[in-house]
Amino acid sequence: MNSPVDALKSAQNPDIERALEQQIEPWLAHMRWRADFDAWKQKRLWQENYQSDALAEIARYAPTQNARVLDLGAGMGGFAVAMQRAGYSIFAFDYNFAYCEIARTRAKRYALNLPALVGAGEALPFAKSSFDVVTCWDVLEHVQEPTHLLSEIARVLDSDGIAFITVINRFALVDPHYHLRFVNYLPRALGEKYITLRQRTKDSALRDKQKLSEMHYYTYSAFEKFAAQFGFRVQDLQREHSRFNKYPRVAGDALYDSWRTFGMGTYRLLLYKAPPSNEDRPHIDASHADWKPRKFASANTDGYVPPSDVTIAQGWNVR
Numbered sequence: 001m002n003s004p005v006d007a008l009k010s011a012q013n014p015d016i017e018r019a020l021e022q023q024i025e026p027w028l029a030h031m032r033w034r035a036d037f038d039a040w041k042q043k044r045l046w047q048e049n050y051q052s053d054a055l056a057e058i059a060r061y062a063p064t065q066n067a068r069v070l071d072l073g074a075g076m077g078g079f080a081v082a083m084q085r086a087g088y089s090i091f092a093f094d095y096n097f098a099y100c101e102i103a104r105t106r107a108k109r110y111a112l113n114l115p116a117l118v119g120a121g122e123a124l125p126f127a128k129s130s131f132d133v134v135t136c137w138d139v140l141e142h143v144q145e146p147t148h149l150l151s152e153i154a155r156v157l158d159s160d161g162i163a164f165i166t167v168i169n170r171f172a173l174v175d176p177h178y179h180l181r182f183v184n185y186l187p188r189a190l191g192e193k194y195i196t197l198r199q200r201t202k203d204s205a206l207r208d209k210q211k212l213s214e215m216h217y218y219t220y221s222a223f224e225k226f227a228a229q230f231g232f233r234v235q236d237l238q239r240e241h242s243r244f245n246k247y248p249r250v251a252g253d254a255l256y257d258s259w260r261t262f263g264m265g266t267y268r269l270l271l272y273k274a275p276p277s278n279e280d281r282p283h284i285d286a287s288h289a290d291w292k293p294r295k296f297a298s299a300n301t302d303g304y305v306p307p308s309d310v311t312i313a314q315g316w317n318v319r
Contacts, residue, residue, distance in 0.1 A: 016108050021045060023102045024076065030202045034179070047078020048106060054079055054164075055086055057237060058133070061162055061270060065089075067132040070156065072121050073139030077103020077114060084112045091131075092116040093124070122148035126156045134163040138266075141168045141177075141215040146226070154230040154273065163232070163271040170217040172265040177202075178212065188213040220260055220267060232271040236260070 024044060034040055043050055062069075065087045071080045074092035076099055083090045084107060092103050092114055100116035107114035119125055121136075122145050134153050143149050153163050168176055175183050178200045183191045191212050195201060202210045209215050218226065224234045244255040260267070 012109055016105060020102065020105045020109075023098065023105055027076075027098065027102075033200055044076065044078075047076060048081040048085065051079050051082035054135070054137070055082060057164060057268075057270075058083070058088070058135075061164075062133045068130065068158075069133045069135065070124075070126070070131045072124070072134055072136045072153065073142075074103055074116065075099055075138070077106045077116070079135065079137060080114055080116075081106050081110070081112065084114060085110055090114075093121070094118065095120055120144070122152060124152045124156050128155055129158045129161075130156045132158050132161050134161070136163060136165040138166055140165060141217060142209045143216070144209070146216050150227065150230045150232070153271075154232065157273055159273060161273055164237075165269050165271060167223050167267040167269060168215070168217045169260070169264050169267060170219050170222070171262050172217070173263040174265055175212070176265040177210075177215070183212065184217070223267070223269075227271055231274050233274050235270040235272065237268040237270055238264075 028037075028041055028044060031037065031040070058069075067088065069083060069088055069090040071083070071090055071092050074080045074094045075096075077092055080090050080092040080103060092100065094100050094103070094116070095118070097118045100118050103116045104114050117125065121139065121143055134157055136149075136153065140146055140149065153165075157163060170184060172184050174181050178195050178198075180195065180198060180200060183194055186194060195212060220236070227234050238260075239256060242252070242256045242259075244252040244259070246252070247255065
């Protein structure tokens with residue numbers, strides 16, 4: 001019996017499928033060390049069909065399909081296309097031009113026109129309060145300046161807006177990127193040597209931060225304090241689904257907190273905007289005060305015109 005994905009494949013335009021596979025292939029080669037590479041590749045090709053958990057979170061916390069949504073760090077567009085298929089209006093935004101083109105090709109599978117913009121998350125080309133929801137999946141650890149990223153998310157969110165974000169645990173038992181146990185318990189220099197010894201290095205054309213020693217990992221408490229600087233309160237989206245909930249509450253909470261600190265790989269978090277107190281106001285490191293992102297041309301969006309309530313900053317175009 002054919003799976004839903006197999007049935008969908010048979011109905012696709014072979015030219016689009018061929019183009020999508022050709023576009024994606026160069027961005028997967030650096031992960032051939034994965035034991036599950038073939039299965040992982042298929043999931044990358046069909047990312048939009050593996051977004052049920054993320055869609056459920058959106059439906060729960062931002063139930064109206066009229067919400068203005070920004071997928072910041074959209075990657076190859078799996079989530080953005082899944083959102084479009086679910087009826088949401090969404091902008092895809094990514095640092096990698098090739099990823100934006102992949103996302104748009106993916107959308108064409110369903111005769112959808114996905115607006116995909118290219119640029120740095122640390123300097124978003126949108127006016128203040130442009131969005132009700134910002135999603136930032138698997139992005140924070142790779143950016144140049146997390147401080148500027150969180151500041152920009154706070155700026156473009158409406159006053160009652162929310163953000164969904166993933167954060168890598170500094171003490172993840174199994175590193176989510178290199179799939180190695182205990183590497184995060186080592187000094188970073190030693191961890192890099194261990195990654196090389198295990199032949200897990202990532203030699204790719206990606207220009208964001210990919211080396212373990214360069215990426216931004218946080219403990220849960222450290223990220224809470226960091227987010228608070230920008231007026232965000234943090235909600236752990238995984239706690240209510242914890243396997244430790246079967247125990248009495250005090251014991252279950254203690255076990256979960258221990259696992260979250262010394263075992264969990266990736267935190268899935270919801271950020272609520274709240275007025276910052278004086279001591280929580282953002283502090284931009286003076287050494288980065290003059291930081292300016294490189295500007296990129298926007299990906300072709302075939303005449304897409306953004307809604308009137310989403311303003312694009314001067315110098316950036318949706319073509």
